Amino acid sequence: MQIEYLGLSEINGSFVVLENIEGIGYEELVKFKIGGKQKTGRVLEIDGNKAVVQVFEGTDDFSLSNTSAVFTGKPMEIRLSEEILGRIFDGAGRPIDGLGEIYPEKYADVNGKPINPVSRVYPRNFIQTGVSSIDGLATLIRGQKLPIFSGNGLPHDQLAAQIVRQASLGEGNDEKFAIVFAAMGVKHDVADFFRREFENSGAIGRAVMFLNLANDPVVERIITPRAALTVAEYLAYEKDMNVLVVLTDMTSYAEALREISSSKGEIPSRKGYPGYLYSELASLYERAGIVAGSKGSVTQVPILTMPNDDITHPVPDLTGYITEGQIVLERSLYQKGINPPVNVLPSLSRLMKDGIGEGYTREDHPDLANQIFSSYAHVNDVRALASVIGEDELSSLDKAYMEFGKIFEARYLNQGPYENRSIMETINLGWEILGYLPKVELDRVRTEYLDKYYVPHGKQKDEEDK
Template sequence: MKKEYLLLDKVEGSLIELSNLHRVSNEEIVKITSLEDEKTRLGQVVKINGDKATVQVFGDNLGVSTRNLKLSFEARPFEIPLSEEILGRVFNGLAEPIDKGPLIYADKFYNINGRPINPASRKYPRNFIQTGISSIDVLTTLIRGQKLPIFSGSGLPHNELAAQIAKQAKIKDDQGSDFVIVFAAIGAKHDEVDYFRQTFKNAGVLEKLVMYINYADDPIMERLISPKCALTAAEYLAFEKNKQVLVIMTDITSYGEALREVSSSREEVPSRKGYPGHLYSDLAMLYERAGMIRGIDGSITLIPILTMPNDDITHPIADLTGFITEGQIVLGRDLNQEAIYPPVDILPSLSRLMKDGIGEDYTRDDHADVSSQLFAAYSRVQEVRALAQIVGEEDLSDKDKMFLKFGKEFEKRFLSQNFDENRDIEESLDLSWELLKILPKDSLDRISPKLKKKYLGE
C-alpha cells in the first residue's frame, strides 16, 4: 500500500528527513512531488531509525523545503524492465533510454540491488576468453566468469583498452555466437562517451551491446545506481537468456568518490582517506554478482576499470578491489611514456584463475610454460637494466646483453600492438617463442624439454 506524507522534518541538500512513519523499508523507492509546480522526482530510503527515515533524492534538490513537498512511498525497491530488446540500446544511469528509441516494455521488472551469487551454486570458471591482446591473452589470461579489473592512472589509455577488449573479445568455443557486452560508464565525460559509442559503431558491435551511461554532470546518486542497473541487465541476459556476458565498468573510482560524498552528507563516520567503512561491502556487492551458476549455460565476466589517484596501488579503492577480485591488469606509466600501447605492466599484473583455463584443452599445450618463462625473463630484464644504470651497458656480460635485447624486442613486438590489431592466441604464442630464441638456451629453465623439442627443434 502506498503511503503519502506532507510533513517533513528537514531538507538538506539532496537528503530529506521525516518521522512518524509506518512500515517503511530500507531502499524503498519514494516519489517526491512539488506542491507548487507538480514536478516529480524519485528518491530512495537510505536510512531508518525507529519511525524516522532519511530519503536520498535522485537528482537536483534545489528549491524544495519542508512545506512544499509531498512524499509517496511506493512499497517497492528500485526496479527496471528488461527484455532482449535492450541489446543495441543506450540508457542513462537510471535505465531510461537516451538514444531516442522507444521505452522498454516487459512483463517483469527486476530489482537492481540483486544479490551476490550463492557460493554453493557457483560454477568454477574454466573457458578462455580471447581479447586479441597478447599481453592479456598470454600472461594475464581472462577466463569466462572471472572478475579481472584494470588498474590505471590519470592520462593512461584505459578507455582505449576497454574499447578494444569490448570489440575484440570472443569465447573460443561454440557459444561465441551468444557473446554480448554490457558497458557501464560511471561519472564519464561527454567526449569519453562519444568516443566509446563511435568506436563500437565503427567496430559493428552495437547489436550485441547495451550501454548504461552516467555523465560527470549527472546527479551524484545516479552514479551509485548505474552500475547496479548494468549488472541487473547482465544477470538477466546471462541467467535467463543463457548468454555469455562481458561487463565493462569505467570508472569504479568515480563510484567510490560518489559513495564518499553521499556518506559525508549522511554524516557517517569516515574510514581510511574519508571513505565510508562500508566501502568494502559496497564494492563486493557489485563484483560478486559476476560469475557462473551450475545448471545455467550463461555467464557474467566482469572487467571493472579504476584510475588510481597518484598511481597509488595502495589507495583504498584499488586495495579493496584487489582483495575481492581474481587478479588485476596494471597499466604502467613508464611504458606509456615510451609510446607502448597497451602499456600493460606485466610484473604486477596477474590472473588468479589463469592456470585452470589454459593448456591443451583450452588454448595450447605450451601456454603455461611459455607464460612462466616470459615472466621470469622480463623480471631478469628489469634487474639487468638497473645494473646497467650503475656500471654502464658496455660493461655488462654477454648474457646480460642478451637479456637487454630480449627486453627491447619484447616491449616493441609483444607488448606493443595497434588498436585495431587482433591477435589470435596461436599467433601470440608463436611470437613468444620467437622472442625466447633471443635468450641463452640455458636460461629457458621454466619450459619442459618436451616443449623445447617441439617448438624449438632441440
C-alpha cells in the same frame, strides 16, 4: 494502498527527511512531485517514524511545504527484455538513444541477490580479448573478476573500448556472447568516445551501455553498476549468454560513496571513505560467476584509477582483496610509447592456470607464460646493472636479455588499438620473441615444447648452428 505525504521536515543537499511515515523499508523507491515535476529517490535510513530519502535528481526546486511524496512499496527496478541488447541508457537505466522505452519481459531489483556459494561452478574457459598482454600472460577466465589498475592520464579508456570491440569466446565457439558496459562519472567527450567507438565498430549490436556523466547526480552513480550487473545476470542466467561486464571507473563510484557518506554525517575511515567501502565493493564484484544449471556466465573487468598511482590507496587495495588478480598499467611504459602500457610483472590472473593449456588454448601456453615472466624479470635486473656499469660492459648473455626486453615491449606489449590478435597469434608471437634468447636459458619450458616450438633468431641461431 499507496499514501501520498505532503510536506518535508528537512532538506539537506540531496537528502530529505519525512516524519510520521509508516510501513516502509530500506532501499524503497519514493516518487516526489513538486511544481508539476516528478523526481525519484530511495530510502537510506529509517529511525522510528522518520525516513531519510536520497533524491536522484537533486533537491534544488524542493520546498518544505509543497513537496509531496509517495512510497512505492518496492525497491528500484529495471526493465528487462532481450530488446535491451544494442541500447544505450543513462546511469539509472533510462533510455537515452532515442529508440523509446523497453517493452519489459520482467522487472528486476537493481540491488540483485547474492549468489549461493554452494551453487557456484568453478570457472574454466577463457575469454579472448585480442590483447596479447592480457590473453598471453594474465588470461581472463569466464566467471572471473579481473580488474585493471590504471592512473590518471593513462589510456585505460582506449583499452576498455578495445576489449569491448574485440572480446570473444574464441574462434569456432558458437555460444552466445554479450557485453554490458557501464561508465561512471565520465566527461562528455569520454562518453561520446565510447558511444562512437561501439557504434562505428558494430560492437553496440551485442552490447548494453550505461553512461553516467560527471554532471549527473552523484546518487545515480551508485545505481549505475547495480543496474548494469542486473542486466548481465538476466542475460546470463535466464538467456544463457556468456556476459562480459566492463565497469569504469570504480574510483568514481567510491568517491560518490564518500560524498554521500559525508553528507549523512557518518564517521569516515581511511582517506575519508566510509568504513563499509569494502562491503559495498564486494556487493558488486561478487555478482560475477557461473551458477550451476545455467549455461551462461558473468565475467567482470572493473577499471579503476589509482590516485597518484598509489596501489595502496583504499580503492585498489580493497579491490585486490576481493578480485582474482589484476592488470596494472605502468606510466613509465606509456612514456616510452608502449600502448597498452601493461606492466606484466605485477599483473596476474589467479584463475589463469585453470583455463589455459591443452583443451583450452594450447598445451604449451602455461610453460610459455612462465618463461616470459621469468625472462622479463631478469631483463629488469640486467637494466639495473647496465645503469651502473654501462651497457657496453655487459656480458653477451646480458646483452641478449637487453635485446629480448626491447623486442618484447615493442612487439608483444605494444599493440595498435584496432589490432585484434587471436590466442594462437599471441602464443606464436611469444615463441618468436623467446628466440632472441639462448635455448639453454629457457629453463621454465618442457623439453618437448622447446623441440617443437623454439626457433632461434639472429645470434642465437648462429650459436645453435655451432
